[in-house]
Amino acid sequence: MATYLIATDSDELFRLLDAAIGGTATIARVTSGYAVRAAVKELEPDLVVLDLQIGNMGGMATCMDLRLEEGAGRLAPQNVLMLLDRPADVFLARRSGADGWVIKPIDPLRVRKAARAVQAGGTYHDEPSIA
Helix, strand or coil: CEEEEEECCCHHHHHHHHHHHHHHEEEEEECCHHHHHHHHHHHCCCEEEEECCCCCCCHHHHHHHHHHHHHCCCCCCCCEEEEECCHHHHHHHHHHCCCEEEECCCCHHHHHHHHHHHHCCCCEECCCCCC
């Protein structure tokens, strides 16, 4: 079974994600961006899910930290899915090097589809619709 690391300080969001993807993977959780790198080294997850807002070190900074560690050869490449607060945050997800993103509110079907795609080494871009 796959291992997913979820980084969020929101209990409500964690419960929603656990319900959406928990049956398809073993779920681990950290509640700060600073804890992600150590958890990735320890758990070697198949997917890292980052909430955009995680205490003092948000999802963008955390994703960039992972990418820098990968580039320096100190960390294996990670599959990163970011949870965005609004469509304007797509810019941040792209800049940070996330493999995929989902814009809140979270829909369980979209999250499952995104998690599967990113875990498999692909991408998932929940693009805002332009009316």
